[in-house]
Amino acid sequence: MQDRCQVKELGEKVFLFHFNDLNDKERVSNGGPWCFERTLLILQPFNSLFRLEDFKFDNVSIWVQLHGLPLDCLNDEAGNIIRRKIGEVLLVNKMVESSSLGAFLRVKVRIFINQSLQLGSKLNICEREI
Numbered sequence: 001m002q003d004r005c006q007v008k009e010l011g012e013k014v015f016l017f018h019f020n021d022l023n024d025k026e027r028v029s030n031g032g033p034w035c036f037e038r039t040l041l042i043l044q045p046f047n048s049l050f051r052l053e054d055f056k057f058d059n060v061s062i063w064v065q066l067h068g069l070p071l072d073c074l075n076d077e078a079g080n081i082i083r084r085k086i087g088e089v090l091l092v093n094k095m096v097e098s099s100s101l102g103a104f105l106r107v108k109v110r111i112f113i114n115q116s117l118q119l120g121s122k123l124n125i126c127e128r129e130i
Contacts, residue, residue: 011052017043033060042113059112061090067104081124087111 004024008016019025028034034041042057064086082089086109093106 014052014055014057016046033062040113058114059110061108061110063093064107064109065104066107082107082109 004020006018006020008018010016017028019028029043029045032041032043034043040060042060044055044057066082086107088110089107090110091108093108
């Protein structure tokens with residue numbers, strides 16, 4: 001791992017991760033959320049023009065499963081409803097996946113860590129409660 005990534009402490013609970021391989025950086029950036037010792041790691045892109053105080057560690061991207069969503073309702077209206085209820089929609093996995101709970105769609109959203117999560121929420125999309 002040391003050859004692929006170097007970690008430098010910048011401040012209290014703030015670390016800089018330097019990846020030697022762009023593919024590793026993308027995999028880590030897109031693969032989260034990540035935890036270390038039961039603590040959420042909040043990753044932010046590095047900008048050397050920023051001061052440490054300028055970085056905002058207040059949000060994280062997570063994958064949300066949407067069950068029972070009709071495929072013809074994947075439109076701007078559905079995106080706006082999801083955005084208001086859950087958070088900013090970053091990516092919709094167009095492939096419907098299947099589990100023991102039936103088919104579902106995965107949506108990557110940005111949530112703010114100072115707000116409570118609602119589990120098992122119902123949404124009104126396309127004049128249906130989902």
